[in-house]
Structures are given as C-alpha cells and as structure tokens.
Amino acid sequence: MREELEVKIRVDDPGRVVRAIENMGGRLTSSVVEEDVYLAHPCRDFASTDEALRMRRSDGVAELTYKGPRAMDYRGAKSRIEVTVPVGDPEAAIELLRYLGFAPVATVRKRRSYYRTDSAIISVDSISGLGDFVEVEAIDPGLGVQGLQSIVRELGLEWRPVEETYLEMILRKGGADL
Template identity: 45%
Template sequence: MAGGGVEVEAKLRLASCRELERVRRRLEELGAWLEGEVVEEDTYFRHPCRDFAETDEALRLRIVGGRAEMTYKGPKRIIGGSKARAEYTTAVADPGEAARILEALGFRPAATVRKHRIYYRLGDVAVSLDRVEGLGCFLEAEYRGPGGPEEASKAIEEALEKLGVATRERVYKSYLELLLENHAASTPEA
C-alpha cells in the first residue's frame, strides 16, 4: 500500500489459467519469494442508504484460513496502468457476528467471491496469482513500498515487464463487479 491507506494495484486478465504456471516459474527465476497459498472467501455487502455500485465503494468481509477481516474500499482513480483507492482494513474476531452486526444495521450481502490465491513478493511489489471461481485466472500486482501513487505505479509496471505480462488486458473492475456482470449477462430477462 502506498501512502496512508491508499492501495495501488494493477489487475491483469491472463490469456488462460495455464499462464499462471508460466508466471509462477518466472517469479521464481526472478528470485521472488512465495509468501503463501490460500483460499479466500470475500462477502461483499450492500449499503442500506446508497448504491456502492454508483459510488464505486465496497465493504468486504474476508475469511481466509480461519481468520477474518473487514475492509472498506473507496472510489477508484486510474494512475498509469494501475488503480488507486482508499482502503481501510481491520481484523475481525468472529466473522459470523460481524455479518450479523452489519445486517442489523441494514447492510445486506451482495455476493461472495471465492478465489484460490498464491502470493509472491518481488521487491516492493506483491504479486497474486488468482484462480477466481466463475471468472477465470488473473494476476494482481500491488505496491507495498514507500512513496506515493506515482512511484507505486512505476514499480508495478517494472514488475509486470519483468514478468512478461505488461501487455495483458488491464482490468479496472473488482472481482465483485465482474462476477455481478457475468451473473446479469447469464440471467434471462423476465
């Protein structure tokens, strides 16, 4: 994350899920270290008084490996080939109780995104290789070093060049937005 609660990342759609293994080998050749391999389940909530799709915000409850955290994400802005947005995260002791609190306040679950994610670290850039249920395979590169959004975007682009994926399709929508679009496209109108 670059500068006080601002996430700067690039998300790329891979040509196929087979490409994940090629990128993984390249990360290892470059000396990146494996930080972990997890399954993440992200439940996103609808706000009771405003439409997060219109305001470009998100409220997420993530469960991974028996741990849980809640994250608020603010509206996106594009910097170079990356997106930047405010992000605030806190640990949650009991995800079921947290969901009940949100629902008591009028928030409602919008959708759940499940992904198998492999985390690597390449210098100041965290690289995630994602297999997202219902969407396919992606690579996310997030800056975790010092400096502002411009330095972050530059470091991400350098990492993507080294990995040989800089020309892949950039995705500025969240997995939630993509999943909801897929669902809407596959649901026949009444």
C-alpha cells in the first residue's frame, strides 16, 4: 500500500512538454499502451465513495489496483491510497470478480510515456476519446503541492489541475467502451 501525490493537467502540445521534460533532465523510462477495465462493487457505489477497482493490462503484464478515496488539496493536487497486486491471468481474475458480484463498467485506453526526474514521475498520456494530458506524481509525497507546482511551471504549463479521473471523464461522455 502506498499513498500517491499527483496532479493532472490537460495539454495541447505533448511534444513541447516532452522537450521540457528532457531539458529538465528527465529521462524516458517506458512507453506503453495501457488498457484499464474498471469494475463496480456489488454492494457499494464506488462513484459515491470515490473509490475504484481497476484491472490494467500493459505489454503482457496485468495488475489489479484498488484506489481509495481522493483527498483533494485546495490547489487541485490529489492524494489517495493505492494497493496493487500482480495478476498472472487477468481473464480468470475478472471472471472470479464477476462471480463475486463485481461488474465491468468502463474501459480506458491510453498511450502513456513515463519519464523520471529526481523528484517526480511524469506521464505523458494520450487517452482515447479524451485527448492529451500530463500527470506529475511526486516520488516522495513529502515534495508537497508546492513542489508539484514548481515542476508544472518548469514544464511550461499553467497550474490548471484536472480533478476528474479518466474514468469519470469517459463516463461523463457516455463512453463505457467494454
């Protein structure tokens, strides 16, 4: 279990952001295509409790992640508890979860490039049906919101956090895409 501190910003020119990351010493660690299937709990409304259960598939690897309720900073940064476990057979795991009453509600597909700096992991995302975003996640939550703001400025971006998750944006657009 870990707590993450991150901010998401919508971007118009991901290439410019990548150049800024490289100029600040960031290095590309991986580029992947991720498919996230979100599941509804049989007895709890995750939308109202602000939780999520996600099966992620990427490059032949799968993991199941529980995301606890978000704590939003008044400046727009988000922190939340995450618990992730590797899954050897994602189809069987989803079948098991269905028998327990969980149901897939939406799929989020994205191309994501991960960059690492001394203080943050920066993801440049292209989300099917939504557009381009940058997520800046503190490696050490002690970096704080001011540290995230500093990195966002260094990337040449305005501090305009997107508080919705990709799942919430997809559902708002009416696109479950299962």
